[in-house]
Amino acid sequence: MNQHSLLFQSMVYLAAAIVFVPLAKKMGLGAVLGYLIAGVIIGPSLLGFIGKEGEDIMHFAEFGVVMMLFLIGMELEPTLLWRLRTSILGLGGLQVLGSAAAIAGLAYLLGQPFNASLALGMILSLSSTAIVLQTLNEKGWMSTAAGQSSFSVLLFQDIAVIPMLAIFPLLATQVVAAPELHEHTLRDDLPAWGQTLVVLGAVAAIIIAGRYLVNPLMRIIARTRVRELFTAMALLMVVAIAVLMNLVGLSSALGAFLGGVVLANSEYRHELESDIEPFKGLLLGLFFIAVGASIDFSLILQEPLLIFGLVIGLMLVKAIVLLILGRIFKLSTDQNLLFAFALADIGEFAFVLLSFSSQVRLLDEKLTAMLTAIVAISMALTPLIMLLYEKVVQPKFTRQASDKEERSSDEINEKNPVIIAGFGRFGSMTGRFIRANGIKCTILDLDSDRVDALHNLGIKVYYGDASRYDLLVAAGANDAKLLIVATDSFDQTRQIVELARKYFPHLQLLVRAQQVEDTFDLMDLGVLHIYRETVDTSLRMGVDALRMLGARAYHSERAARTFFRQDEQTLKSLSALRDDKKQYVNSMKERIEEMEKLISSDRIKTWLDEGQGWDAESIRDEVRGEPEA
Amino acid sequence: MARVLINFAHPALEKSRMHAQLLTAIKGMPGITFNDLYEQYPEMDININREQQLLEKHDIILMQHPFYWYSAPAIVKQWLDLVLEHGWAYGHTGKALKGKYFTNIISAGGAESGYHKEGKHQYSVHQFLIPFTQTAVLCNMHYAAPYVIYGVHRMDIADIREEAKRYRQTLEMLRDDKIDLSVLPQLTYMNEALQLPSQTQ
Numbered sequence: 001m002n003q004h005s006l007l008f009q010s011m012v013y014l015a016a017a018i019v020f021v022p023l024a025k026k027m028g029l030g031a032v033l034g035y036l037i038a039g040v041i042i043g044p045s046l047l048g049f050i051g052k053e054g055e056d057i058m059h060f061a062e063f064g065v066v067m068m069l070f071l072i073g074m075e076l077e078p079t080l081l082w083r084l085r086t087s088i089l090g091l092g093g094l095q096v097l098g099s100a101a102a103i104a105g106l107a108y109l110l111g112q113p114f115n116a117s118l119a120l121g122m123i124l125s126l127s128s129t130a131i132v133l134q135t136l137n138e139k140g141w142m143s144t145a146a147g148q149s150s151f152s153v154l155l156f157q158d159i160a161v162i163p164m165l166a167i168f169p170l171l172a173t174q175v176v177a178a179p180e181l182h183e184h185t186l187r188d189d190l191p192a193w194g195q196t197l198v199v200l201g202a203v204a205a206i207i208i209a210g211r212y213l214v215n216p217l218m219r220i221i222a223r224t225r226v227r228e229l230f231t232a233m234a235l236l237m238v239v240a241i242a243v244l245m246n247l248v249g250l251s252s253a254l255g256a257f258l259g260g261v262v263l264a265n266s267e268y269r270h271e272l273e274s275d276i277e278p279f280k281g282l283l284l285g286l287f288f289i290a291v292g293a294s295i296d297f298s299l300i301l302q303e304p305l306l307i308f309g310l311v312i313g314l315m316l317v318k319a320i321v322l323l324i325l326g327r328i329f330k331l332s333t334d335q336n337l338l339f340a341f342a343l344a345d346i347g348e349f350a351f352v353l354l355s356f357s358s359q360v361r362l363l364d365e366k367l368t369a370m371l372t373a374i375v376a377i378s379m380a381l382t383p384l385i386m387l388l389y390e391k392v393v394q395p396k397f398t399r400q401a402s403d404k405e406e407r408s409s410d411e412i413n414e415k416n417p418v419i420i421a422g423f424g425r426f427g428s429m430t431g432r433f434i435r436a437n438g439i440k441c442t443i444l445d446l447d448s449d450r451v452d453a454l455h456n457l458g459i460k461v462y463y464g465d466a467s468r469y470d471l472l473v474a475a476g477a478n479d480a481k482l483l484i485v486a487t488d489s490f491d492q493t494r495q496i497v498e499l500a501r502k503y504f505p506h507l508q509l510l511v512r513a514q515q516v517e518d519t520f521d522l523m524d525l526g527v528l529h530i531y532r533e534t535v536d537t538s539l540r541m542g543v544d545a546l547r548m549l550g551a552r553a554y555h556s557e558r559a560a561r562t563f564f565r566q567d568e569q570t571l572k573s574l575s576a577l578r579d580d581k582k583q584y585v586n587s588m589k590e591r592i593e594e595m596e597k598l599i600s601s602d603r604i605k606t607w608l609d610e611g612q613g614w615d616a617e618s619i620r621d622e623v624r625g626e627p628e629a
Numbered sequence: 630m631a632r633v634l635i636n637f638a639h640p641a642l643e644k645s646r647m648h649a650q651l652l653t654a655i656k657g658m659p660g661i662t663f664n665d666l667y668e669q670y671p672e673m674d675i676n677i678n679r680e681q682q683l684l685e686k687h688d689i690i691l692m693q694h695p696f697y698w699y700s701a702p703a704i705v706k707q708w709l710d711l712v713l714e715h716g717w718a719y720g721h722t723g724k725a726l727k728g729k730y731f732t733n734i735i736s737a738g739g740a741e742s743g744y745h746k747e748g749k750h751q752y753s754v755h756q757f758l759i760p761f762t763q764t765a766v767l768c769n770m771h772y773a774a775p776y777v778i779y780g781v782h783r784m785d786i787a788d789i790r791e792e793a794k795r796y797r798q799t800l801e802m803l804r805d806d807k808i809d810l811s812v813l814p815q816l817t818y819m820n821e822a823l824q825l826p827s828q829t830q
Contacts (some may be wrong), residue, residue: 615695
């Protein structure tokens with residue numbers, strides 16, 4: 001029965017997503033709003049398919065947030081953190097402090113106790129990483145100044161939840177009775193210092209495991225070449241972290257975030273990212289549905305004015321703080337507005353913190369329920385607000401925005417213009433040459449041993465299969481200019497090429513071919529820049545051979561180029577001949593004959609006649625026939 | 630002994646009649662540095678450092694090449710463009726070539742009579758060579774009279790061998806200081822040096 005209900009629930013969720021998300025997209029509302037609407041409709045307030053008690057759904061759906069934070073953590077290479085330190089600490093820190101102070105002050109004025117006011121300020125100062133990042137990404141605003149600022153602030157908020165969780169028990173004045181409702185954790189029976197120790201131990205465990213356990217483990221898994229094991233490993237990691245964190249009573253999202261940070265420099269980063277990405281998307285969707293479903297409409301109907309007043313009031317307060325900060329940090333007006341619009345909502349961590357505060361009896365239950373509704377409403381409003389910005393506010397600034405484009409785009413552009421798939425004996429030469437010329441490349445390779453070896457040489461290579469769409473996206477294919485395909489197996493090369501032509505038509509493709517047949521296939525696929533391996537080297541060898549036999553260097557060089565040109569031409573004409581698959585053998589024979597014919601005609605016609613302009617016999621004949629001038 | 634450098638340029642020496650013989654005649658001549666540009670740089674990527682060092686080590690620089698289209702083969706232009714750097718060859722600090730002698734050793738298909746105002750080519754070889762003359766001046770060098778072999782189209786192999794012999798003799802005299810270098814700029818052709826017994830020491 002239980003299983004059936006799980007299946008039934010899954011069916012309801014998935015069906016809701018599949019029905020409402022495309023609808024929302026079609027109406028220009030964005031996927032997030034689609035999920036939220038789906039949640040409202042299948043939720044207890046309307047159809048009642050799911051969640052008699054909204055909290056349970058949330059609990060499960062939070063896993064999407066966990067994964068998202070894991071991925072965000074993985075984005076955080078130390079260099080990036082360092083580069084963003086001003087905006088993370090300055091902008092993020094001031095946002096949390098400012099909003100928290102303003103909201104706490106208001107709460108205190110409205111008659112809340114001092115400690116509860118402080119907690120409220122902190123809880124409500126947070127914004128929704130899930131919704132904001134998703135929406136910014138969807139609209140392609142991530143690289144704008146506002147997008148980057150928002151990212152920094154969200155990052156700071158996510159980190160700030162850790163100290164908040166630590167402070168809340170201290171704020172709780174009442175003695176905490178052993179909580180009956182929430183799960184029993186390791187921490188509960190321990191004295192204060194013991195609790196701290198357990199928490200620190202858990203964090204240390206994640207860091208140590210991430211540093212010293214994951215890479216060797218991934219290496220072993222990579223060697224098995226069973227792809228789904230990678231996915232399993234990635235999922236296992238996230239789940240294990242979540243379980244560990246739950247065990248010690250910390251937020252699993254935070255643990256995952258930390259785990260991500262630890263793995264940010266791992267060479268398996270792109271692989272992990274792309275493995276988790278689809279799950280993240282789905283689970284986040286689930287989370288949004290759960291948020292939609294958890295909006296308690298009966299509560300709202302009881303006191304609609306109060307609740308909507310509070311939502312609007314809170315968002316206004318936050319927006320004002322954000323606008324002031326944006327001004328201080330010199331965002332242009334349109335970007336500042338986007339920044340304020342995006343972050344004015346209240347985030348999913350509020351759910352976590354609210355339930356935590358009610359556990360420690362910091363806030364009373366009625367207030368908690370009301371705030372849960374407020375948070376959900378404000379989250380649901382965010383995509384609408386962003387839509388408002390896109391349709392009404394932004395058009396007024398379009399000109400300024402395009403002026404700003406250049407400056408803001410290179411602010412934190414960690415995507416490289418060149419992606420190299422395959423860093424073996426072929427790709428490594430090309431890659432080293434490009435790097436030596438100061439152009440940054442994102443390098444992907446499928447040979448885990450090679451990745452290790454290169455890693456030891458200080459060359460950053462990511463382990464990963466570039467024939468996967470998600471991995472290419474993770475490697476920055478959306479922003480790159482060139483994709484150099486130098487993989488060893490042609491099957492893979494073909495897959496990458498097909499994928500790139502389909503999904504990233506803006507990418508210029510430079511493709512390595514091993515056999516003549518590969519070349520033909522690539523021509524059929526419409527690849528313009530094909531590099532038959534060893535052709536250049538063999539010709540260079542030929543040039544040296546000619547020179548050693550007494551030919552002049554310049555002549556040999558020109559002869560090689562002539563030969564190369566002829567050969568390329570032959571290939572092109574033969575590629576057309578090859579279309580008749582039934583006569584493949586025939587055409588092969590034809591090809592060989594043709595080649596030989598061309599080569600011999602080369603020798604007679606082209607090579608000896610090269611440089612007709614230099615000392616032509618005909619002019620001597622002509623001059624000899626004339627009387628001396 | 631004057632140090633003589635020959636910068637030779639022929640893109641298709643295997644087809645050449647005159648220069649092949651000239652080279653045969655001077656092959657292995659002691660005291661003469663022979664620098665074959667097309668052989669050295671078949672991909673035109675000239676090693677500027679090497680070329681400049683060669684120039685610094687010599688007193689007389691001869692550019693030997695066929696007189697293609699009233700000028701030199703492409704690599705000679707490339708060589709001039711890249712090797713004669715500002716600050717080294719010319720300009721306030723560019724004194725590396727100061728006082729050296731520079732000229733062209735060329736072969737032309739047509740007869741000398743064609744290179745006159747009324748002739749087929751309307752201008753003298755000297756006029757066509759102005760880019761080289763002025764380059765020498767700008768680089769603080771003396772432009773010596775060019776060595777010109779006319780009428781190659783009509784020559785048979787015996788004539789050509791004769792020319793090659795004379796060429797070798799001229800080079801020997803240059804190398805052995807048997808020609809007063811300061812006279813060279815005043816001559817019409819360096820070829821005359823052989824016929825000027827008064828100039829020989």
